[in-house]
Amino acid sequence: MTFTRRTLLAAGAAGLALPHIRSAAAQAPVRFVLDWALQGNHGMFALAEDRGIFRREGLAVRMDRGFGSGDTAIKIASGAYDIGYTDVSTAVKFNAENPEKRLVSIYQVLDRTAAALTTVRKSGITEPKGVVGKRLGAPEGEASRMMFPAFAKVQGFDPAAVRWTSMASNLRDTMLAQGQVDAVTGFMYTTHFNILGLGVKEEDIISWPYAENGLDIFGSAIMVRQEWLERNEQIAASFVRASVEGLKLLLAEPDAAMAALKKREPLFDEALEKRRWTMTRDRSILTPHVRSNGTGAVDMARAELLVRVNTEAYGVTNARPASELFTERFLPPASERKIA
Numbered sequence: 001m002t003f004t005r006r007t008l009l010a011a012g013a014a015g016l017a018l019p020h021i022r023s024a025a026a027q028a029p030v031r032f033v034l035d036w037a038l039q040g041n042h043g044m045f046a047l048a049e050d051r052g053i054f055r056r057e058g059l060a061v062r063m064d065r066g067f068g069s070g071d072t073a074i075k076i077a078s079g080a081y082d083i084g085y086t087d088v089s090t091a092v093k094f095n096a097e098n099p100e101k102r103l104v105s106i107y108q109v110l111d112r113t114a115a116a117l118t119t120v121r122k123s124g125i126t127e128p129k130g131v132v133g134k135r136l137g138a139p140e141g142e143a144s145r146m147m148f149p150a151f152a153k154v155q156g157f158d159p160a161a162v163r164w165t166s167m168a169s170n171l172r173d174t175m176l177a178q179g180q181v182d183a184v185t186g187f188m189y190t191t192h193f194n195i196l197g198l199g200v201k202e203e204d205i206i207s208w209p210y211a212e213n214g215l216d217i218f219g220s221a222i223m224v225r226q227e228w229l230e231r232n233e234q235i236a237a238s239f240v241r242a243s244v245e246g247l248k249l250l251l252a253e254p255d256a257a258m259a260a261l262k263k264r265e266p267l268f269d270e271a272l273e274k275r276r277w278t279m280t281r282d283r284s285i286l287t288p289h290v291r292s293n294g295t296g297a298v299d300m301a302r303a304e305l306l307v308r309v310n311t312e313a314y315g316v317t318n319a320r321p322a323s324e325l326f327t328e329r330f331l332p333p334a335s336e337r338k339i340a
Contacts, residue, residue, distance in 0.1 A: 027060045028235050033081040034066040035220060038265045039189075040277025041250075041285075043257025044109075045085075048246030050260050057238040069143070069220070077101040077225055082232070083239055088221040088325070089113070089143060092310035095320045102226040102320065106330045107240040107296045109247070110219030110284040112211035115144040116188035117151065120195065121204040123182045128208050129157040137165045137172050137181030144185035146313040147210065154214030174198060188283070189276050209283060217306040218298075219284050237330045244295060244337055251281065251339060286339070294337030298326045 034042055045063055048054050054061045066072040069087035073094050076084040078101075091103040119125045125134065128151070138145035145164075152159035165181050173194035176184045184191060188207045195205055211217060222243060229236055250257045254277060258270040289299060303322035311319040331337060 027055075027058055028232075028238075030059050030061045030083060030235060030239060031081045032061050032063045032239075033072050033075055033084045034063065035069045035072050035084075035086045036067070037065050038261050038268055038273075040254075040258065040261070040273035040275075041109075041220075041280045042085075043254070043261055043277065044243060044246035044250040046246075046260035046264065047249040047253070047257050048242045051246075051249065053242045053245050054239075057242045059235065059238055059242065061239075073103060073223070076223060077103060079225070079228070082224065082228055082235075084223050085109070085220060086223055087113070087143065088218050088223065089147075089306060089310050091223065091325055092307055092319060093314045093316050095325065096311075096316045096318050099320070100227075102324065103223050104226050104229055104324070105218075105221035105223050105298075105326050106229070106236055107222040107243060108218050108298055108326065109221055109243070109296070110280070111287040111290045111295075112209070112284045113217050113219040114187040114189050114209070114280070114284060115147055115151075115185070115211070115215075116191070116207045116209040117144075117148070117183055117185055118176070118188060118191045118195070118205065118207040119183035120176060120200055121206060122179065125183055125206070128152075128155040128213060131183050132157050132161045134162060134182035135165055135180075136162045136183050136185065137167060137175050138185045139169045139172065140166045142169065142186065144187065144210070147215070147309055148185050150309045150312065151210045151213070151215050189280055192279065193272060193276055212283070215305075215309065216302055217309060218302065233330070240296075240330045241332050241336075244332055247285075247295060248339060250277070251285075254278075290339065294334045295339055296328065296331045296337055297334070298328055300326070 049061060069090045072084045072086040073090045075081045077098060088105045095102045117128055125131055149159035167175060172184050173191050175181050177195055177198040177200050188209055192205055196202055224236060254274055258274050262268045262270055300322060303326045307319055307322045
């Protein structure tokens, strides 16, 4: 599924030392790619378009679905897209290997990663260290699997004390539901609803999100290529400001957001995606850090932890510092980013 929507928009970045107001006649085209097929959290961008927020900010946005965070990162870096919504962790290894195409997070949307260890009640696992000696399932190279050693260490057990079973991503959750593996790693908002759809009762699904259990790192962000950013500071600031406003609308009007997404994809399941959005909201967006500092605020200690964890996970030898990966420069003032 690919969808395309264009909007128009006018305005610079309030409070930033950037070029300001863009005339309505000079709407900037923006090619924007998501991380995956339409899901509930993408409603912030759909509403920003439908309510004319992108247009007001002077942007004509074309929004396309993605095919995974890694693929989205490559498409931004190649110049196929100007802006992308993707897991910030993917940029650590990429930036080390491609410094001339370095990616930058300009708005950290998900304050906490969705990476999690998930099991079902029949496995008998009641705490993370209960996976010792058990069968864990995940595709090779999957991000949550790669970060599992760091999670195991903060949980106080040897990451080598588990037996991994590798499979295609579309088989992972089926194998857990069928008992072919005892637990899986993956993004909780994906695995939870996949397992639920396979007939497992919700009360029998048990997850330990990494970020809530000792490995508190960021999740998905609005990202751009550094070279593009240097030439398009006003567009970046305008896009971020529109996205913040779109998030506020999504929080206030989730049903309208699901309907906006349904318009773009007829097979979109509004009821399921509203539930997925609620979980995303409660576990990754309305965190204590965001409630205190506003959406998009970056805690550099956590940013440095993210770089360190991914450096170790992927064996990166020349990782770039966190200060090159994260910036708050294009965010609206904190007063405009406060959310209830």
